[in-house]
Amino acid sequence: MSSHQVDMIIIGGGINGMAIAGEAARLGLHIVLIEQNDIASGTSSKSTQLIHGGLRYLQQYDFSLVRKALREREVLLKMAPHLIKPMEFIIPDVPSKTPRWLKRVGLFAYDYLSGYHSLPKAHILHLNNHFLKSDIHSGLVYSDAVTQDSRLVVEWALLAKQYGARILNYQAIQSLKETDTGWCVELEQASYEAPVIVNATGPWVSQSHQRYFSDFDIPKMRLVKGSHLVLKKELPDDKAYFLECEDGRIIFLTPYEPGYSLLGTTELTYEGGLDKLKMTETEISYLLECVNRYVQVPFSRADIAASFAGLRPLLDDQVHDAHHLSRDYRLLLQESKKGHTLLTVLGGKLTTHRRLALDALILLGKNRKNWPRIKEEPILLPGGEAFDEKPYGFVPEAVLKRYRGSYGTLCRAWLEGKRTLLDLGEHFGAGLYQAEVDYLLAQEWVLRAEDLLWRRTRLGLNLDEVAVEKLEKYINTVIPAFAGMTKTLL
Ligand SMILES: Cc1cc2nc3c(=O)[nH]c(=O)nc-3n(C[C@H](O)[C@H](O)[C@H](O)COP(=O)(O)OP(=O)(O)OC[C@H]3O[C@@H](n4cnc5c(N)ncnc54)[C@H](O)[C@@H]3O)c2cc1C
Numbered sequence: 181m182s183s184h185q186v187d188m189i190i191i192g193g194g195i196n197g198m199a200i201a202g203e204a205a206r207l208g209l210h211i212v213l214i215e216q217n218d219i220a221s222g223t224s225s226k227s228t229q230l231i232h233g234g235l236r237y238l239q240q241y242d243f244s245l246v247r248k249a250l251r252e253r254e255v256l257l258k259m260a261p262h263l264i265k266p267m268e269f270i271i272p273d274v275p276s277k278t279p280r281w282l283k284r285v286g287l288f289a290y291d292y293l294s295g296y297h298s299l300p301k302a303h304i305l306h307l308n309n310h311f312l313k314s315d316i317h318s319g320l321v322y323s324d325a326v327t328q329d330s331r332l333v334v335e336w337a338l339l340a341k342q343y344g345a346r347i348l349n350y351q352a353i354q355s356l357k358e359t360d361t362g363w364c365v366e367l368e369q370a371s372y373e374a375p376v377i378v379n380a381t382g383p384w385v386s387q388s389h390q391r392y393f394s395d396f397d398i399p400k401m402r403l404v405k406g407s408h409l410v411l412k413k414e415l416p417d418d419k420a421y422f423l424e425c426e427d428g429r430i431i432f433l434t435p436y437e438p439g440y441s442l443l444g445t446t447e448l449t450y451e452g453g454l455d456k457l458k459m460t461e462t463e464i465s466y467l468l469e470c471v472n473r474y475v476q477v478p479f480s481r482a483d484i485a486a487s488f489a490g491l492r493p494l495l496d497d498q499v500h501d502a503h504h505l506s507r508d509y510r511l512l513l514q515e516s517k518k519g520h521t522l523l524t525v526l527g528g529k530l531t532t533h534r535r536l537a538l539d540a541l542i543l544l545g546k547n548r549k550n551w552p553r554i555k556e557e558p559i560l561l562p563g564g565e566a567f568d569e570k571p572y573g574f575v576p577e578a579v580l581k582r583y584r585g586s587y588g589t590l591c592r593a594w595l596e597g598k599r600t601l602l603d604l605g606e607h608f609g610a611g612l613y614q615a616e617v618d619y620l621l622a623q624e625w626v627l628r629a630e631d632l633l634w635r636r637t638r639l640g641l642n643l644d645e646v647a648v649e650k651l652e653k654y655i656n657t658v659i660p661a662f663a664g665m666t667k668t669l670l
Contacts, residue, residue, distance in 0.1 A: 192525075216353070236430050242507075248532060338562040356377075385524065419435075
């Protein structure tokens with residue numbers, strides 16, 4: 181077994197752990213990140229995909245979170261222009277618990293809190309799109325942004341790797357203990373020691389804290405389950421909808437992959453097991469009933485292509501219900517008697533991950549000599565550069581569009597030098613060619629077909645069983661070569 185001394189060990193490969201890895205590696209720190217499953221397999225692939233200030237948090241007077249998230253929205257739009265896209269959200273004008281004037285004031289405040297921003301300001305829209313019920317003639321429109329959550333995590337992982345971090349997925353921690361010289365984590369084939377350890381395990385934070393750091397206290401967390409439906413229907417005009425349900429809760433209907441839309445989310449306090457979470461029938465009925473209050477042609481169970489459920493880890497103030505608990509994060513810095521540091525990440529939104537990572541590094545540097553100067557200026561995420569597509573005219577437009585929106589310039593890695601589709605190798609179906617699969621196996625930590633089908637791409641929606649089987653077979657034959665490479669990297 182090889183052993184390595186690093187500056188920081190991060191446990192958890194969701195958006196928060198990965199952004200800390202990326203920002204820390206950028207500072208020249210030696211980082212290892214350990215993920216028990218696949219990258220982004222936790223909450224960071226189960227979100228509503230919004231990069232937003234959170235219009236509804238204004239109802240809870242959480243102005244500081246809304247302002248912080250809106251500023252991050254603006255920064256992230258520039259950091260990953262290929263992956264984070266502006267989106268207009270329509271609030272249909274129907275009688276609701278929130279009076280019309282209050283909605284307008286809310287949108288005015290939302291624009292105001294974002295300060296200078298590049299997105300269009302809120303306005304009124306006359307509707308005639310045959311999608312909403314015919315008695316809905318107008319709506320308020322505001323702007324936010326949408327992303328592909330798991331790809332955002334992967335791009336932070338690529339950034340971290342670019343700066344020398346080791347990103348290890350599917351790694352079970354065999355033991356984690358504190359020695360006189362630091363925190364020591366043993367994996368199956370290697371061990372790592374560092375003076376600083378970060379617990380960024382999202383919904384697992386209380387569980388992993390109990391297992392590895394029970395000498396320290398942490399605040400009580402509440403897990404809130406949220407589920408989404410992927411519907412087989414494309415939305416008109418590439419616009420999203422902000423819909424108030426009968427109970428006053430807001431859900432979103434947003435464009436998803438071509439031919440699909442995403443509907444969610446539910447919000448239920450959760451106390452069950454953390455793995456293999458599923459959406460329940462009651463949640464499905466709730467979302468369908470809510471959306472069907474607005475649309476001309478009702479959605480039914482036959483329109484459901486897929487569903488997914490995730491858990492929000494929220495700081496439990498013991499007072500509010502799930503809907504009213506703050507979505508902001510807290511960073512807890514604790515020193516052991518031996519002088520080693522534990523940083524625990526509590527809560528946090530997808531939108532605020534970069535700010536969380538910078539705040540974590542600032543906090544860690546407070547009492548530390550020789551800590552590098554924090555780099556607040558944002559960096560372009562891998563793939564975010566301007567993309568000259570001219571040399572790739574041989575790729576079908578729908579496939580190129582997917583490459584552009586998911587990978588940006590990263591797809592040059594497998595397109596460079598190719599002249600025809602035949603050069604991309606075997607076609608597995610739905611525009612997935614061997615060249616892309618090989619790139620994902622070699623560069624993006626894919627070890628199983630599901631990593632590729634649901635977290636590096638969303639092609640799981642479009643590939644049939646036969647194609648998936650073919651892909652699994654291919655991965656299983658190729659993976660031993662990559663597994664060998666991983667071993668030497670460890
Ligand atoms: C339904 C829903 C919708 C949401 N929508 C939005 C949205 O639209 N916009 C937004 O900004 N935010 C949204 N959020 C919030 C956002 O998704 C989460 O805050 C964010 O993804 C949390 O990231 P994380 O890195 O903290 O946790 P996770 O992504 O869960 O990552 C934690 C990782 O730690 C790993 N782990 C756990 N234990 C161990 C261990 N012992 N060893 C190694 N690894 C371990 C897990 O496998 C997991 O991959 C939503 C959340 C939910 C639930």
